[in-house]
Each structure stands twice: as structure tokens, then as C-alpha cells.
Amino acid sequence: MTIRNLLLKSASAFAFFTLAACGGGGTGGGSSSPALNTPAPPLNNGTNFDTAEYRENSALAQMNILTAYDNGYTGNGILVAVIDSGVTEVPELEGQLHSASTNVANLDPNDADDFSGHGTAIAGVIASKRDHNTNNSPINMHGVAFDAQILNINATTSANCPDLDNCSFFHSDLANAYDYAVQHNADIINESLGSNTFPTIGLQQAIQRAVAADKLIVQPAGNIEDTDPAGTGTEIQGSARVAIANWANGQIIVAGSVDSNNVISDFSYRAGEDAKNIYLVAPGEQFTTPDHLTNNSFEYVFTSGTSVSTALISGAAALLMQAFPNLSAAEIADILFTTATDLGVPGVDNVYGRGLVNIEEAFTAQGQLSLAGNGFGETATIGTANTVASQNLIYSGGAFGADISFRDNLSNVMVTDKYDRSYNIDFSNSVYNPQAMIDxxxxxxxxxxxxxxxxxxxxxxxxxxxxxxxxxxxxxxxxxxxxxxxxxxxxTGQLRMxxxxxxxxxxxxxxxxxxxxxxxxxxxxxxxxxxxxxxxxxxxxxxxxxxxxxxxxxxxxxxxxxxxxxxxxxxxxxxxxxxxxxxxxxxxxxxxxxxxxxxxxxxxxxxxxxxxxxxxxxxxxxxxxxxxxxxxxxxxxxxxxxxxxxxxxxxxxxxxxxxxxxxxxxxxxxxxxxxxxxxxxxxxxxxxxxxxxxxxxxxxxxxxxxxxxxxxxxxxxxxxxxxxxxxxxxxxxxxGTERDIELAYTIAEIMGVRAQVNFLYQLNPGHVQSIPNSKNILIRLGSRF
Structure with missing residues (x-):
């Protein structure tokens, strides 16, 4: 089977992933689918991240992910729990799976491999490794947070998931999966599953415990199936509605899908009135992901659906967590919400919710900036990212000369934004010099x-x-x-009296x-x-x-x-x-x-x-x-x-x-x-x-x-x-030291004309050593008539 045929076949199959209610089968949602300002300290050592491997999935550029990479943030040290059909350690995920990965449905840690392909695809979207130097596949890809670790939590069994079209999960197993993620200190919980069935009390309580443990949770809005009645999808599916509960604390993000033109995908559930404030969109169509087959030799599939959007948002959150480890889960979510690119009608709306994830903006300082640390001017507010240049400056002159001798010491000043995130600002460019030469x-x-x-x-x-x-x-x-x-x-001007x-x-x-x-x-x-x-x-x-x-x-x-x-x-x-x-x-x-x-x-x-x-x-x-x-x-x-x-x-x-x-x-x-x-x-x-x-x-x-x-x-x-x-x-x-030597000669009223010649020689004009010595000659003629 050629890669092209495999891709087409897998993409078609992924349209029918289901999540079952506790105790029985079910249908519906959750199908798999494909400076400021520079944070301080910067980690990038000059690596070029804009590679063919990066460009294979245009969704990364769509969310401006490159900003995080260029600053050296790749998800390193972040653990993302993937509650799904299991994850197989295929070549793209070799070394990416946490040793505590397990199967909570049958309590067999040796039975954590993928039963259907969905879990491997989702883990691949998040953390497939960056290996363009060794992987020569023409469709090689890497995950959003390619240095993150995946805690694989298989929440089903081979009996309940014989194939992709017939895979179901018990809510009690999902509840155990959430608890397992909390117990093993996962930073983010990605559950790319869903249905129109509202979670049971036991599952709600497990999710609530995860929220209380400061975990960020990302869930899909749901996929509209061809067999669904007209009007389906105007609001998020039932399994994701826990996100609008008061106890959710804004830590549960519901993910919708857009196409490459940032238009809501036909299959994506919309935000609706109730969930528009906790709803984000990310690309979710035709995303290249690794195949789950055990004989995988860098084979890939195209996946589409809000499951992919969910995984992309989880990966984006991992980048933020690595860069700013002081942030709580609620703050991570709030940053993603408030920095998203507005789509659709202006403002938060019932289709796109808060908008498209924008990592470049999310990495930019937000709100009022303050001086970091406990030095001089401790915690003083100095403006916003847009006003800091005009509120913090030196206009040199007078006895200081036309430059400031210590400007080089202003090139690396750390500030914090409203989320207490650190940024380095080069204030040496905020020293303005009056004219050093003659006027x-x-x-x-x-x-x-x-x-x-x-x-x-x-x-x-x-x-x-x-x-x-x-x-x-x-x-x-x-x-x-x-x-x-x-x-x-x-x-007339310059009146003096x-x-x-x-x-x-x-x-x-x-x-x-x-x-x-x-x-x-x-x-x-x-x-x-x-x-x-x-x-x-x-x-x-x-x-x-x-x-x-x-x-x-x-x-x-x-x-x-x-x-x-x-x-x-x-x-x-x-x-x-x-x-x-x-x-x-x-x-x-x-x-x-x-x-x-x-x-x-x-x-x-x-x-x-x-x-x-x-x-x-x-x-x-x-x-x-x-x-x-x-x-x-x-x-x-x-x-x-x-x-x-x-x-x-x-x-x-x-x-x-x-x-x-x-x-x-x-x-x-x-x-x-x-x-x-x-x-x-x-x-x-x-x-x-x-x-x-x-x-x-x-x-x-x-x-x-x-x-x-x-x-x-x-x-x-x-x-x-x-x-x-x-x-x-x-x-x-x-x-420098300016010294002026000047000669002036004036002849007045020769046939009504006044003439003046000035010769000026300046050493270090403006007291600036780097400015060459200046020679100036001026001849003026004037007459009154």
C-alpha cells in the first residue's frame, strides 16, 4: 500500500470515532482529526526552526508557533496526559512517552498501546519529535511541543475498541484517567474524546479534582456527523459542557476547528452562547500525524476534526508553560483566551468564541509592565507594551552632552507583565540625543x-x-x-522684551x-x-x-x-x-x-x-x-x-x-x-x-x-x-569633551549689504568622543531694503 493510499484511507476512517456513555454504547462527537517582547531569559542558540518538517503542517504557522521556537521554547519539561485509545511508541514518538504510561481500563500498564490509531495521532500532534536530520520521509512532521513528554493513559480495552469505527469508553474509566493524570503530576490533560452525553457525577468530580490540582484541561467541541440532523452543532457537545461550570475556573478550554483560511470547519461544533468565553479555535483539517501500526516505518496519516484542534491547543499551552513556569493553569488559559486572534463578528461571538490561538501574541507582554526584582524602582509600573517606549526615555543634553555614557548598561532590563512573566527590554534605544553639531x-x-x-x-x-x-x-x-x-x-517670532x-x-x-x-x-x-x-x-x-x-x-x-x-x-x-x-x-x-x-x-x-x-x-x-x-x-x-x-x-x-x-x-x-x-x-x-x-x-x-x-x-x-x-x-x-574654536569676521553696511564669515572648528562635538571633529564655514550676506 502506498503512502498516498494509506493517507486517504486513514483520513476517511477517522471521521467515525465515538465516545460511549458509562455502561453502554453511544454515538456522536469526538472524532479524530488531523519582542515587548522576548521572554527572559532567551534560550535559543540560533537554531533555524523554519524547516520543511515545520512547514509540513501549516497549522503551526497559522497559530504563529515559530515565535516560541525562536525564543527557545519547545515544550521541554512539560508533561501532557493524553486520555485516549492508547499511544503506540512509533518512531515519531520514540522516547516521548512517560514511563508511567498505563491502561486505566484494565489496570495493565503493558496494555497501553493504541487500539484504534486515534490516541497515537493526538499524541503525535502534540509531541512528535523534531528529527528532520534523520527522517527522510517527504511528509515528515513534528508536534507543536516536540520536546514535551506524553503521559499515555489508555482508557479503553480491546473489547470496547476493536477498531476505529467501534471504540467506546466508560465514564468511570475516564474518571480514573483524570485522577491518574493528577497523581502523576501531568501539567496538561488532553482529552480529545467527546459525545453528546453529559458526564456522570463521578466523571465530573474527577474533572473537578483535576481543576483543583491546577491542571489545564483541553476538550473538543465535537464533530458534526453526516447523519446528524440539521442544526446540530450550534452549541458545544454535551461532554464538554463541564467547561462552563463555575468550578471549572476557566481552566477547561473547549476546542473548535477552522480551515486553512480561518473559517469555521463544516464539521466543527460552534461555541454557542453559553460557552463562547471558554471556546478557542485552532486548525483542524488535514493534519499530518504518525500512523499507529506496529510495523510503522515513518508512515503518516491525515487527520481532521476538533480532536486535532484540541491537541494543537494542548501543545501551544505546553510552550507557554515551559516559558513561564510561574503561571497557573487558569492564567495559561486566560492568556490563550485574551490573546487569540478575533475571528467572525468583532468580539467574542457564538461561532468562534474567543478566536484563533495566537502564540506570538500570547508570548507578548500583556497589561501594565513593572520593573522586575527587588532593586531600585522595585515593582514600579512603567507602561504597557505599546506605551513603554514613550514613558521610559532619556533626552540627553546639557552637561551630559549629546549622548549618555551609560546607555550600554540599559540594554538588558527585566520587566514583568500583568501575569508576572519576565521580559527583557533593550532600553539603550530609548536614549535620544539632541543635535550634537551646530544649528x-x-x-x-x-x-x-x-x-x-x-x-x-x-x-x-x-x-x-x-x-x-x-x-x-x-x-x-x-x-x-x-x-x-x-x-x-x-x-515675526522669538519676541524678547x-x-x-x-x-x-x-x-x-x-x-x-x-x-x-x-x-x-x-x-x-x-x-x-x-x-x-x-x-x-x-x-x-x-x-x-x-x-x-x-x-x-x-x-x-x-x-x-x-x-x-x-x-x-x-x-x-x-x-x-x-x-x-x-x-x-x-x-x-x-x-x-x-x-x-x-x-x-x-x-x-x-x-x-x-x-x-x-x-x-x-x-x-x-x-x-x-x-x-x-x-x-x-x-x-x-x-x-x-x-x-x-x-x-x-x-x-x-x-x-x-x-x-x-x-x-x-x-x-x-x-x-x-x-x-x-x-x-x-x-x-x-x-x-x-x-x-x-x-x-x-x-x-x-x-x-x-x-x-x-x-x-x-x-x-x-x-x-x-x-x-x-x-x-x-x-x-x-x-568626550567638546572644545570650540571660532573665528568670525563681520563687515557692516557696504553699499547696504552686511557680510559675515564664520569659521568654526569643533573637537568631539556634543561631548561625544565617537563623533569626528567638525570644520564649518559660513558666509552670510544680508540687506535691508
């Missing part, structure tokens, strides 16, 4: 498009306003595109908005340079959002106090959830005029940050701190060498105390040390009276001292629910 666009619209206007109210009070005015292509817009322009469009009032001849007070601190204090003009104004702690205030007040006592020694506050948020392209920060600075400046040409000042003050630490904004599990307080000192030096030239220098140094976060894996941050400096020279009248040459050498604000501790889970013992914690000390200072 030419901002500079291009800087000083050459700045407009200023002073309003003098009286001898004591005046208002100074400045704004950016962009009138490029203005006439073209008006002439040709006026119908398309927003009527509220304006050509200061109101100054003299209290007497020596004292004055100012109120400002939109001005940087150097502008408030009438410091040097930063417009001359491409390199942004990055020296000093004032760089941590957002000028566009800054409001401030200052009090100045003039004299040979001037004392000035300034208070400024600003706010901002992470760019929306990084996080759709608003992440805001607010900084407040109190600055005291004592400036002494040694001569008319030489002045020096001493600064000291306090910077308070909320939502950032030295300019780095962070949230959730990666929060460097909820805020920080920085005490700083600084110095300023100006020397007018001649009436056309001057030398200037700035330096600042600060100590920062970080406010710890209760949600972060980063803690025990030491006192941070940061500093910056700037030195330069300006001279006028080099070639013309209205030209200017500027040279500067500077280091932007940089963190140069301080460390923190990062806590992560290096291993989890699921059995004892213990975590092995790892605490790693990490330096927080950036790896």
Missing part, C-alpha cells in the same frame, strides 16, 4: 534678521523689544500666493520675558558666533520661555541679583506624551570696575530643576532624577585693551545634588561636578571702521565627575520566584 538654521535666522526697538516712557522707565523678522520672499508670497496663506500668519525702571541714580529693577540670562544681565552678545551660547549654567534655561526679574545696585562695585525661570518639553516627535521640565535660577553677581577698561565679576547662585538633571530630561525606569539642585560659582573678565579691542573670559563651576526617583533603575547618584569656560578677543576697524574680528575658544558646560548605580536582574528562578540582582556602578560624565 545653522537657527543661526541663519539670528542676528542678521533681528529687529530691535526701544520705547522711552520717561527718564526712569524704558521698554526694549527685540524679535526675529523674516521677510524673505515676502513680496512673492503676497503677489502670487496670498490666497493660500494663513490669514493669521506672521513674519525688557522693562527697566530706575529707582534712583544707583539702583534699578528690570523685568524680562523671552531673554536669556546673558541678555538680562547685558553680557556679551552671542550673535557673533555659530557655536550656541553653551557656556555657563544659564544654558539650562530655555530663553524663549524665560521670564525674569533683576535688581542692580550700580557703583564702582556693582551688586546684581537676577531670578529667572523657564519651562519646556521634550520634542513631540520623540514622545507623544507631554514630558515637561521647569528650571529656576537665582544668580548673584558682584562686579568690580578696576578701571574704565578693566572689569571682573564673581557669580554665585542656585539652579533648581524639576523634570531634568543638568539639562538631561528623563522619565520612568530611566529617570536620572526627578530634579536637581545645583550650587554654582563663576567668574567674568573683560579688558578693553584699546578703544577698539577687548579680551573677555568666562568660567563656571557647579556641584549638583540629584533628587532620586522612586520609579527608576538608576539611583545612588553622587554629587555631580560640572564646569565650562570661554575666552576670546574682539577687535574693530581691522580693514574698515565698521568691521569686527572675533576669536573665541570655549568648552560648553560638561559633567566631569559623578557616578550612579544601575540595578538590573541578571537571572530569575521561576520555580522559587527568586531574582539574582546586579548592581553596576557607572560613570555619568560624557566620554
Amino acid at each position: 545653522l538654521d537657527r543661526f541663519m535666522t539670528g542676528a542678521m534678521s533681528t529687529r530691535r526697538h526701544d520705547i522711552i516712557f520717561d527718564e526712569k522707565t524704558n521698554v526694549r523689544m527685540a524679535w526675529q523678522h523674516d521677510d524673505r520672499f515676502n513680496e512673492i508670497d503676497k503677489r502670487y500666493f496670498s490666497n493660500h496663506l494663513d490669514r493669521h500668519r506672521t513674519n 525688557a522693562i527697566s525702571h530706575s529707582l534712583d541714580n544707583t539702583k534699578s529693577v528690570s523685568f524680562t520675558a523671552g531673554m536669556s540670562l546673558p541678555e538680562m544681565l547685558e553680557d556679551y552678545r552671542p550673535d557673533d558666533y555659530i557655536a550656541p551660547n553653551k557656556h555657563g549654567f544659564n544654558m539650562l534655561l530655555n530663553p524663549a520661555e524665560t521670564i525674569g526679574v533683576s535688581y542692580k545696585n550700580n557703583g564702582k562695585t556693582t551688586h546684581e541679583i537676577a531670578i529667572a525661570t523657564s519651562e519646556g518639553s521634550i520634542p513631540r516627535e520623540i514622545s507623544q506624551v507631554p514630558i515637561n521640565f521647569q528650571n529656576t535660577m537665582v544668580l548673584n553677581r558682584i562686579e568690580h570696575h578696576f578701571t574704565n577698561n578693566l572689569t571682573a565679576s564673581f557669580d554665585f547662585g542656585l539652579l533648581t530643576e524639576k523634570g531634568s538633571v543638568l539639562g538631561a530630561i528623563s522619565t520612568g525606569a530611566l529617570e536620572i532624577g526627578r530634579g536637581a539642585r545645583t550650587g554654582f560659582v563663576g567668574g567674568k573678565f573683560n579688558w578693553n585693551i584699546t578703544n577698539k579691542s577687548n579680551i573677555f573670559a568666562r568660567v563656571s563651576y557647579g556641584l549638583t545634588k540629584v533628587d532620586g526617583s522612586s520609579t527608576s533603575i538608576i539611583d545612588q547618584i553622587s554629587t555631580l561636578k560640572s564646569y565650562s569656560y570661554l575666552v576670546g578677543v574682539k577687535t574693530n576697524g581691522i580693514i574698515r571702521n565698521n568691521d569686527q574680528l572675533s576669536i573665541s575658544f570655549s568648552q560648553p558646560l560638561k559633567l566631569h565627575g559623578g557616578k550612579g548605580i544601575i540595578s538590573t536582574v541578571s537571572n530569575r528562578d521561576y520555580v522559587n520566584n527568586n531574582y539574582t540582582m546586579s548592581y553596576t556602578a557607572v560613570p555619568l560624565a560624557p566620554r
Whole structure:
């Protein structure tokens, strides 16, 4: 007999498997039928599981089983009890049968072999071994959980099962089979049998004992026979209705069958109203399984029916159990229910119930995620699989530079989902870097498009306003595109304003908005340079959002106090959830005029940050701190060498105390040390009276001292629910040091044109060692007309 003929003959025969009621024969149901996020720890060593053996049964791909294999989960260590007509240890099941396999109907452990072929097929669907290297059959296959063990519990006798068409089981034997499975610590009980007869009290009690023992049970919905009256199968068959009992605790899954297009099989009983919440579907048509004959030489049969669907779901559950041994049977079932692919009408319905088993989704983290272990931020919730990226991030910047030196230590952070399952998340990709290089666009619209206007109210009070005015292509817009322009469009932006009032001849007070601190204090003009104004702690205030007040006592020694506050948020392209920060600075400046040409000042003050630490904004599990307080000192030096030239220098140094976060894996941050400096020279009248040459050498604000501790889970013992914690000390200072050397030459008003040339050389831009040194030259021409 050829394999093809055997296949066709066996597939036809399997349509008539029956389950008998206790004490007599019966007819009907139960015919045989054919990252997040990566769980932690991953076990796969690079094996390719997408083989011809895997593809032989398309049902595996239909349920997205490959996700489990690729993560190294194959059912190893899971014991599945198969209550059936026996299982013969054919080549595909060699070594897969548990030594305690037995026959509970005649109490003869030596009489456990298959009487009809049904039990072997079901065991093969679950656990046929993966042997593509040694089995050259063109229709070689493997089971869903090919490394699982099968506890073969034969629940019939040769007298009650002379052949496939006449096989019956006593409910008392089935009850003994359930008890036997519990006694031998089976994890899953697969009973691919069924009838329209409701289980006896004794069988119900045995199933209830299995539920109480935390066993997952999978039963078939039932097969509609050709001889059944019209309308049969609108609800699950009678033998499976124990699944809807209150005591079932959601641990009994009823399996229906779909075809390769995920359409309910013609022969499959539907879920019905009562059972729709505990009903799942899996493929159940033309599944390749091993034949049970003792002379089997890798011969196979095609099987169809809800029995196959039942076995597939049992195998899928075994994969979940291996991956997450902490889960109870009820949780395994709940995960399979809630992650199933919805079929039919939207939501749970009377045909497909909860939907098609989807192992890829079942392995994905569900619900709120929490930090695993007992380290820093213990059990803090950090979002869901869909929101974790936007709720846990670092937007680097400020003294930390354009990168985070410890980002590599964030690549393996363990979290748990709502079922307390562990997953590893690579948070190193959640570090976002501001632009490390120069911002030419901002500079291009800087000083050459700045407009200023002073309003003098009286001898004591005046208002100074400045704004950016962009009138490029203005006439073209008006002439040709006026119908398309927003009527509220304006050509002005970055409005800055200061109101100054003299209290007497020596004292004055100012109120400002939109001005940087150097502008408030009438410091040097930063417009001359491409390199942004990055020296000093004032760089941590957002000028566009800054409001401030200052009090100045003039004299040979001037004392000035300034208070400024600003706010901002992470760019929306990084996080759709608003992440805001607010900084407040109190600055005291004592400036002494040694001569008319030489002045020096001493600064000291306090910077308070909320939502950032030295300019780095962070949230959730990666929060460097909820805020920080920085005490700083600084110095300023100006020397007018001649009436056309001057030398200037700035330096600042600060100590920062970080406010710890209760949600972060980063803690025990030491006192941070940061500093910056700037030195330069300006001279006028080099070639013309209205030209200017500027040279500067500077280091932007940089963190140069301080460390923190990062806590992560290096291993989890699921059995004892213990975590092995790892605490790693990490330096927080950036790896590189940016230094900016810039030369700027400006010629004003030559035939109405203003020209400026800037040359900038940057070492380690953004304090990032890996970024090559940068050379930049910019030529600007501007005219007002």
C-alpha cells in the first residue's frame, strides 16, 4: 500500500470515532482529526526552526508557533496526559512517552498501546519529535511541543475498541484517567474524546479534582456527523459542557476547528452562547500525524476534526508553560483566551468564541509592565507594551552632552507583565540625543534678521523689544500666493522684551520675558558666533520661555541679583506624551570696575530643576532624577585693551545634588561636578571702521565627575520566584569633551549689504568622543531694503 493510499484511507476512517456513555454504547462527537517582547531569559542558540518538517503542517504557522521556537521554547519539561485509545511508541514518538504510561481500563500498564490509531495521532500532534536530520520521509512532521513528554493513559480495552469505527469508553474509566493524570503530576490533560452525553457525577468530580490540582484541561467541541440532523452543532457537545461550570475556573478550554483560511470547519461544533468565553479555535483539517501500526516505518496519516484542534491547543499551552513556569493553569488559559486572534463578528461571538490561538501574541507582554526584582524602582509600573517606549526615555543634553555614557548598561532590563512573566527590554534605544553639531538654521535666522526697538516712557522707565523678522520672499508670497496663506500668519517670532525702571541714580529693577540670562544681565552678545551660547549654567534655561526679574545696585562695585525661570518639553516627535521640565535660577553677581577698561565679576547662585538633571530630561525606569539642585560659582573678565579691542573670559563651576526617583533603575547618584569656560578677543576697524574680528575658544558646560548605580536582574528562578540582582556602578560624565574654536569676521553696511564669515572648528562635538571633529564655514550676506 502506498503512502498516498494509506493517507486517504486513514483520513476517511477517522471521521467515525465515538465516545460511549458509562455502561453502554453511544454515538456522536469526538472524532479524530488531523519582542515587548522576548521572554527572559532567551534560550535559543540560533537554531533555524523554519524547516520543511515545520512547514509540513501549516497549522503551526497559522497559530504563529515559530515565535516560541525562536525564543527557545519547545515544550521541554512539560508533561501532557493524553486520555485516549492508547499511544503506540512509533518512531515519531520514540522516547516521548512517560514511563508511567498505563491502561486505566484494565489496570495493565503493558496494555497501553493504541487500539484504534486515534490516541497515537493526538499524541503525535502534540509531541512528535523534531528529527528532520534523520527522517527522510517527504511528509515528515513534528508536534507543536516536540520536546514535551506524553503521559499515555489508555482508557479503553480491546473489547470496547476493536477498531476505529467501534471504540467506546466508560465514564468511570475516564474518571480514573483524570485522577491518574493528577497523581502523576501531568501539567496538561488532553482529552480529545467527546459525545453528546453529559458526564456522570463521578466523571465530573474527577474533572473537578483535576481543576483543583491546577491542571489545564483541553476538550473538543465535537464533530458534526453526516447523519446528524440539521442544526446540530450550534452549541458545544454535551461532554464538554463541564467547561462552563463555575468550578471549572476557566481552566477547561473547549476546542473548535477552522480551515486553512480561518473559517469555521463544516464539521466543527460552534461555541454557542453559553460557552463562547471558554471556546478557542485552532486548525483542524488535514493534519499530518504518525500512523499507529506496529510495523510503522515513518508512515503518516491525515487527520481532521476538533480532536486535532484540541491537541494543537494542548501543545501551544505546553510552550507557554515551559516559558513561564510561574503561571497557573487558569492564567495559561486566560492568556490563550485574551490573546487569540478575533475571528467572525468583532468580539467574542457564538461561532468562534474567543478566536484563533495566537502564540506570538500570547508570548507578548500583556497589561501594565513593572520593573522586575527587588532593586531600585522595585515593582514600579512603567507602561504597557505599546506605551513603554514613550514613558521610559532619556533626552540627553546639557552637561551630559549629546549622548549618555551609560546607555550600554540599559540594554538588558527585566520587566514583568500583568501575569508576572519576565521580559527583557533593550532600553539603550530609548536614549535620544539632541543635535550634537551646530544649528545653522537657527543661526541663519539670528542676528542678521533681528529687529530691535526701544520705547522711552520717561527718564526712569524704558521698554526694549527685540524679535526675529523674516521677510524673505515676502513680496512673492503676497503677489502670487496670498490666497493660500494663513490669514493669521506672521513674519515675526522669538519676541524678547525688557522693562527697566530706575529707582534712583544707583539702583534699578528690570523685568524680562523671552531673554536669556546673558541678555538680562547685558553680557556679551552671542550673535557673533555659530557655536550656541553653551557656556555657563544659564544654558539650562530655555530663553524663549524665560521670564525674569533683576535688581542692580550700580557703583564702582556693582551688586546684581537676577531670578529667572523657564519651562519646556521634550520634542513631540520623540514622545507623544507631554514630558515637561521647569528650571529656576537665582544668580548673584558682584562686579568690580578696576578701571574704565578693566572689569571682573564673581557669580554665585542656585539652579533648581524639576523634570531634568543638568539639562538631561528623563522619565520612568530611566529617570536620572526627578530634579536637581545645583550650587554654582563663576567668574567674568573683560579688558578693553584699546578703544577698539577687548579680551573677555568666562568660567563656571557647579556641584549638583540629584533628587532620586522612586520609579527608576538608576539611583545612588553622587554629587555631580560640572564646569565650562570661554575666552576670546574682539577687535574693530581691522580693514574698515565698521568691521569686527572675533576669536573665541570655549568648552560648553560638561559633567566631569559623578557616578550612579544601575540595578538590573541578571537571572530569575521561576520555580522559587527568586531574582539574582546586579548592581553596576557607572560613570555619568560624557566620554568626550567638546572644545570650540571660532573665528568670525563681520563687515557692516557696504553699499547696504552686511557680510559675515564664520569659521568654526569643533573637537568631539556634543561631548561625544565617537563623533569626528567638525570644520564649518559660513558666509552670510544680508540687506535691508
